[in-house]
Amino acid sequence: MQNKLLFVGLLVSLFLSVNLEAQVVGSNHTTYTEADTLRGSLRPERSNYDVTKYHLDLKVNPEARSIAGSNTIHFKVLGSLPVMQLDLFENMQIDSIVYQNANLEYTRKYNAVFVNFEEALKEKTSDSIKFYYHGNPVVAKNAPWDGGFVWDTDEDGNPWVGVAVQGTGASLWYPNKDHQSDEPDAAQIDIAVPNGLINVSNGRFTGKEELKDGYTKWKWAVKSPINNYNIMINIGNYTHFSDKFKDLDLDYYVLPYNLEKAKEQFEEVQDMMACFYEKMGPYPFEEDGFKLVETPYLGMEHQSAVAYGNKYMKGYLGNDLSGTGIGLLWDYIIIHESGHEWYGNSITAKDIADMWIQEGFTSYTESIYVECRWGKEKAQEYLKGTRRGISNNNTIIGDYGVNSEGSGDMYFKGANLLNTIRGIYNDDELWWNTLRDYTSTYRHKTITTEDTEAFFDKATNVDLKPVFDQYLRHSALPILQLKQGDDHFQYRWKADVINFSMPVDVFIDEEEIRLDATSDWQRMETGEELDEVILNDLEFYVRVYKIK
Missing domain, CATH: 2.60.40.1730 (tricorn interacting facor f3 domain)
Structure with a gap:
């Protein structure tokens, strides 16, 4: 059984790396053509x-x-x-x-x-x-990971x-x-x-x-x-049914032989909307309504006509991207692609290099939904699990003006960055108020990474500039170095950003303690050994290196 589970884990890891990276069209080019400039500038x-x-x-x-x-x-x-x-x-x-x-x-x-x-x-x-x-x-060739038309037929032979x-x-x-x-x-x-x-x-x-x-x-x-890219056509022998959430019209277009499955699966939209309205604010396109449309490919965030091709399964085609089991409690495509209505469709990156604004925030909406349904700890366990899909090999932000996205880490590393910032805030009421204010302030706008940085930085007394800089513009995680002393330990950050600083929480003898760590060694008085100093890794996505 153990070897079988290991094998399955390796398969899912491969699945993650192939599928998430493949969604990134222009990542990490080192040379650009005139065609790239004409398109991107x-x-x-x-x-x-x-x-x-x-x-x-x-x-x-x-x-x-x-x-x-x-x-x-x-x-x-x-x-x-x-x-x-x-x-x-x-x-x-x-x-x-x-x-x-x-x-x-x-x-x-x-x-x-x-x-x-x-x-x-x-x-x-x-x-x-x-x-x-x-x-x-x-x-x-393989929508939605490469662009183009999908000319298919349904089970009854209809186009x-x-x-x-x-x-x-x-x-x-x-x-x-x-x-x-x-x-x-x-x-x-x-x-x-x-x-x-x-x-x-x-x-x-x-x-x-x-x-x-x-x-x-x-x-x-x-x-x-x-x-x-959201303006879209979906052609088929569709049947239609509808629902409402508050004053929002919910319309569903599916193939006739999937009607009963769709009616059951799409009930999750009610829970999702209730959650997203509470945590992120009202649906941004009420005047245009909300639709799920069954498609011959997995899914896309087509505005007010979200593409759905998850085959009426929980998870991501029956897989859990987090490896925790939590991702099998809900339909990934419904939640993720609908989350894009707030982040990606309503709030859009001006340059494709800043696509993390769309994908990182939307990947975070997955954990928002988990938190609404199953609690904060489950949400953070899910986020921690998604880290297995992060490479930390290339930067999240791409090159500007040449139609170049950053790395696929924009998805789950972007989401874990937001969770880390929530940990820095250390105040959930402040966090949710800030997220709702951000969503409202930039509703129906195109923005930059700098706009996002400034907004979340302004809400707290902690300087978030070095944090954003390290996670977005450098590939490596910051390393919390801990060094054993007599009746104390020392701590500091090792990072690419000069004079990097960030508060971080650790557990010592089950007591949570905040370390206001900087690039300089600081001292913490304790009789505990380094092995007893445990990172709060549900809230902070960093590396730890202990020097004994």
């Missing part, structure tokens, strides 16, 4: 306008694996705009780009499209262009289509300003699909139109700011 061709709305009007042909139609792009001009950069993968064909009933000239470079206006658009004006295109978008493009980019399938710093304030998504199928997109369903060519157009409207 903000130059006047991008920064001199702000998108206010996308209106997608497309026909999807599952048999040909093709899409065709237009995107009307509404925008405000922030500075003189003779040339506008949009983004569309170079394998997609441009039919025309129309402005005031005339075709505009354009040039293409890699996945960037440079649109030339005859006269520069003037600052403080509002305008729009209509971008016609068609093609066969990139097919995902079943999904898309997942986070990191790879929404420009894989529609023209847009493909940078996280600019979210349209609204979106209209009109998708025509073969008769007998349904398309489910973000926001509210506004009606359908039966076309005369064997297709039906399904119309959806989004009234909230939305990330480009």
Whole structure:
């Protein structure tokens, strides 16, 4: 039995390293191309306008694996705009780009499209262009870990289509300003699909139109700011059922033969919403409602239309990412992907290098849910268990301006960093108030790591700057060094950050004691041996090195 458990543990560790790392699209590049810069940087061709709305009007042909139609792009001009950069993968064909009933000239470079206006658009004006295109978008090899379309069939042989493009980019399938710093304030998504199928997109369903060519157009409207990669289509032979939480509409779209399983599994949404409302504040997109949509891939945080493919199992496809057993008490995809509605969809990193703001906080929402249901100790045990999926080999923050994410440690190391900061606060009321204030302050905003650091630092008298710096911008954990003396021990931090300091809690003879440790040796009077000095590792994620 022991060898079998060890084998299972090794398999799950491999599962963790492959799956979590694979979700990180651009991690830890050391060299970058011009294509990376065109995608990741903000130059006047991008920064001199702000998108206010996308209106997608497309026909999807599952048999040909093709899409065709237009995107009307509404925008405000922030500075003189003779040339506008949009983004569309170079394998997609441009039919025309129309402005005031005339075709505009354009040039293409890699996945960037440079649109030339005859006269520069003037600052403080509002305008729009209509971008016609068609093609066969990139097919995902293993969604959602690599971007693209998923052309599948359900058990009854009906077409079943999904898309997942986070990191790879929404420009894989529609023209847009493909940078996280600019979210349209609204979106209209009109998708025509073969008769007998349904398309489910973000926001509210506004009606359908039966076309005369064997297709039906399904119309959806989004009234909230939305990330480009969250704008989504889900095509299938769906059946629909609904529920409510307080004033929030809950809608579910699943395959007919999974209806009864879905009704039972999705009851967990009630407990989740009750927990998240209490700990993080109200659902950020009440005007657009909340949906779970069954997909032919595992899941994604598509705003107000969360993709669900966990096969109606507890855990992560029946696995516990923490190895504690706690992760098998709840449906990982429901909780994690819905947690992104607060962190990732409502609060979004301006640059993909700061994706830990989205993934670290959302991984922490898993423990929030556990705490609501099973208590604080279980939540912290779960977080401690997830540390087995942390490599501490590369930095959480990526390189700015080149569309580069940091390492996969942004997930569970980011969550354990937040738990450590909660331990530093040493005041749960302060912690939850600060988290709710953070969620409210930056609702529907794009922000930076510096914004997050400053917010949580301001709430406490402890200087958190060296803590954030060590965990986010260096790969190694800080090491608490303990050295034995006569009737005392000495302690200090060894870290990459110069003059690193951070309070930390240890147990001595079962009494919890706070050490205000710095980079300099300090002395603690005690008759206990070093073996009796035990780190409170449920609250602090650090290394300990004892010198005897």
